[in-house]
Amino acid sequence: MTYTKRDIVRRISEKKNVPMVQVEPWVDAVIESIRDTMMEANPTCRIEIRDFGVFEVKVTKAKPKARNPKTNEVIYVPEHRKTHFKPSKLLKEFLRQPLEKEEVEEA
Template sequence: MVTYTKRDIVRTVADKMDVPLNQAEPWVESVIESLRDKMMAADPTCRIELRNFGVFEVKETKAKPKARNPKTNEVIYVPAHRKTHFKPSKKLKKFLKKPLSEVKGDD
């Protein structure tokens, strides 16, 4: 599995925009920070829609009064909280559904 970091994204943006890394880094940082701030300010839910990429959502979960700790079998209470969810765009979803043999170029 390949893991990409923020630095990798900065490199990609710098290459696409034909600018030095130190100029592209604040742009990427600003976008990530803006998304994070909007999600953290959700009261209690929010939806961030990025066309041709996908939708980020902050959703509420229900409280679970009779959840079970699988390690100890102890019954515990899990309070209601929020969680994030990502739904890919049609274009991205269509690409991800392609058989791996098509994507990798095997045959």
């Protein structure tokens, strides 16, 4: 299942008993702030959100002899930035729990 920003807004709206119209600008502001902070990374940054995880912008090394798998051509890939997410202990522990047989069959 794919969740959208609207689903998150709806969930917060129900949880806090506030209309979705009031919640949406706040959710937008949080997401925009995280995105802007990551885009302003010079060249790296780390955004830590307790009990959720850490967003990082990391620099990759240049690859002078990368290979295009489709054409088998050797190409140069310059160094660039990439994002990385590391879940918190709380989230990791939940995700590590074994799935029930019924849950696996539904997926």
